[in-house]
Amino acid sequence: MVPPAPEEATLARAAREGDRAAFGELYARYARMVHGILLARVPRSEVDDLVQDVFLLALRRLDGLRNPDAFGPWLAMITRHRAADHFRRGPRETSGLPEDLRGAPPTEGEAIAVLAAIRRLPEAYREPLILRLVEGMTGPEIAARTGLTPGSVRVNLHRGMQMLRAQLGREVAS
Amino acid sequence: MSDDYLWDGAGRPDPEVAHLERVLFPLRSQRPAPDLPAAGRRPLGGRLAALAAAAAFLLAVSGLWLARVGPESSWEVTRLTSTPSGETVAGVERLRVGQWLETGRTSSARLAIGTIGQVEAGPDTRLRLVDAGAPSHRVALARGVLHARIWAPPGRFFVDTPSAVAVDLGCEYTLTVDETGAGLLRVSSGWVGLEHGGRESFVPRGAACASRPGHAPGTPYYEDAAAELKRALADVDFGPAVARPEAVRSALASARREDALSLWHLLTRLDGDERAAAYDRLAQLVAPPEGVTREGVLAGDRRMLDRWWEALGLGSAGWWRLWLTHLPPDAS
Numbered sequence: 004m005v006p007p008a009p010e011e012a013t014l015a016r017a018a019r020e021g022d023r024a025a026f027g028e029l030y031a032r033y034a035r036m037v038h039g040i041l042l043a044r045v046p047r048s049e050v051d052d053l054v055q056d057v058f059l060l061a062l063r064r065l066d067g068l069r070n071p072d073a074f075g076p077w078l079a080m081i082t083r084h085r086a087a088d089h090f091r092r093g094p095r096e097t098s099g100l101p102e103d104l105r106g107a108p109p110t111e112g113e114a115i116a117v118l119a120a121i122r123r124l125p126e127a128y129r130e131p132l133i134l135r136l137v138e139g140m141t142g143p144e145i146a147a148r149t150g151l152t153p154g155s156v157r158v159n160l161h162r163g164m165q166m167l168r169a170q171l172g173r174e175v176a177s
Numbered sequence: 178m179s180d181d182y183l184w185d186g187a188g189r190p191d192p193e194v195a196h197l198e199r200v201l202f203p204l205r206s207q208r209p210a211p212d213l214p215a216a217g218r219r220p221l222g223g224r225l226a227a228l229a230a231a232a233a234f235l236l237a238v239s240g241l242w243l244a245r246v247g248p249e250s251s252w253e254v255t256r257l258t259s260t261p262s263g264e265t266v267a268g269v270e271r272l273r274v275g276q277w278l279e280t281g282r283t284s285s286a287r288l289a290i291g292t293i294g295q296v297e298a299g300p301d302t303r304l305r306l307v308d309a310g311a312p313s314h315r316v317a318l319a320r321g322v323l324h325a326r327i328w329a330p331p332g333r334f335f336v337d338t339p340s341a342v343a344v345d346l347g348c349e350y351t352l353t354v355d356e357t358g359a360g361l362l363r364v365s366s367g368w369v370g371l372e373h374g375g376r377e378s379f380v381p382r383g384a385a386c387a388s389r390p391g392h393a394p395g396t397p398y399y400e401d402a403a404a405e406l407k408r409a410l411a412d413v414d415f416g417p418a419v420a421r422p423e424a425v426r427s428a429l430a431s432a433r434r435e436d437a438l439s440l441w442h443l444l445t446r447l448d449g450d451e452r453a454a455a456y457d458r459l460a461q462l463v464a465p466p467e468g469v470t471r472e473g474v475l476a477g478d479r480r481m482l483d484r485w486w487e488a489l490g491l492g493s494a495g496w497w498r499l500w501l502t503h504l505p506p507d508a509s
Contacts, residue, residue: 027329038206047204052349052366054206055328059346059367062331113200135183136194137201142184161180168193 015071018062026065030058033075036148037082039134043122044086047115053089057082076150120170121163128163131156250274250309255287277305280321290314293329294345298322307337324351331368340388344370348382360388363400371397378442381491389415396442405431410439413446425451429458437463437489444474445482463489 011032017025037057041050061081068077121132130149134140142160146153181188182195251271272278272288280286280302288296291314298304302321308314316323317337327334327345334345339358343350348367354360362371363385371378371386376393380386387395395414398407405427412424425447432440440459447455456474459465465474465481466488473481 023332035206042204051328055348055367059331114203117197117200118204136197137204138206139198139202141186157180157184160183164180164183164194167197 011074012071015065015068015074019065019068019071026062029074033078033148034058035138035140036075036079036134036145039138039140040079040082040130040149041086042118042137043129043133044083045089047118049089053085057085060085073150075148079149117171120167123170124163124166128159128166131159132163132167135160252291252306252309252314253289254278256280256284257287258284272306274306274309277303279303290325290327290334293333294325294327296326297324299324308335318352318354320354320356322351322353325349326366338388340390340392341371341373341394344372346370346379350380358390362386362388376446381438384438387411387414393446396439396446398439399435402433402436402439403431406436406439413443422451425454429454432458432462434462438491441482441486441489445477459485 011029014025014029018029034054037054038050041053041057045053057078061078064081068074070077118133118137121129121136124132131142131145131151134145134149135142140148142156143153145151146156149156180191182191251273254270254272256270278286278288278298280298280300282300285300285302286298288298290296291310293314296316299322302323303319304321304323305317305319306315307317313333313335315335315337319339323336325334325336325345326349329345331346332344336343336352338352338354338360340354340360343352343362346368348364348369350362350364350366350369352360352362362369362380364380364382366382368382369380371380371388371394373388374393378386378394378397380397383401384397384399386397389395392415396410398410409424409428409431412420413428416424425443428443429440437459440455440462443455444452444459452475453471456471460471463485465471466484469481469485469488474485
């Protein structure tokens, strides 16, 4: 695992002590990760609100963060749990595609179709692909932020991209 | 082809990966970072350029003089005029601290709250910018309708009304103030705190809360609650004293499990037998957690009230109290 930048652990410590500016800086650094993890799991229309929910949840649980070095993996775990809670709270459409496509401008149509294709991939591939292709994070950055090993992120990106190419190729062919 | 580009963006771009990056870009997280003092990430150059352009535009269209101001002391305002074919942009200007903004019957305005959110002022709205920038943004809503969407951490955006102060807790909401100064807060996402005279109401998504000049903020209620409960709460909060006993009875009787939100707030506002009755009804709907006793709650034990709040499943009592630390001394 690539360790997080030391200053992020410092920020996490300061945030835990009630420094709201430090928490704001963590928000700035981790918003893309949280957004991407949610986008891999919940309808797009609900992602922005859930990003806020996750950070509010993190803010109130900061006291329980024992290891500030692990802020990123801790926040990623909260985000995944929040996405799971979102579905537990009521029956929802799982792919998000029909809802997302309704009323989408033509320029976003392809984006939403590709997003739907990514969401049909096995779970292990969805998250790294969205963080890389949608959020613009690099593989090393994904590993450092989420706490996954660089090796597993690289393998999942590679395999996921292979499957995505095949899936998009099939859709074009059909 | 090597997957170096897919891995870290290095090497010759993989055409398919690069295409997917371009296609998917519109879905990327677009929310700006919270506007906090220590972040030091504000793109001052771009903002100053936009400010200069906006000021020039304003000089041209309205003849008003605007001093060159920093981005911390003003908001960008986009005025919108409704037409039969839809709304059109009538002009862009800046609203400085201390200035009033008024919209007409067929016009509205969209205001950018620094980098922390956006406000829409509906028709026939009058508001004044009280503070803009670190550590917080603040507006006074004299009348009309304000719709706010905030993406900063809690306690960064305040709205003063004639009857209460609304504090954003990370949320989206609509606040209406009528000619008498009475307010109605409706929350569509997150939480909003409403405070006046030391009394606080916490209003979650799907709930509303009324306020009246000279009174503490009303008891929050879910919008899908029974009409009987809403009427009863209005009487408890703002009605004549003679109507209060019957209103309390009616409110308690018509509350559902979901209305524990309202009953919990009532616990802190009623006294004597009425508080005891509220305790008993809330205990029927949501069992008090271990360590929370009738005697303690009736004595106003804050820790017990917080623990019971936690049991309601609405969120921790810890974070929603944080906003109080951001209230300036004269907030009430």
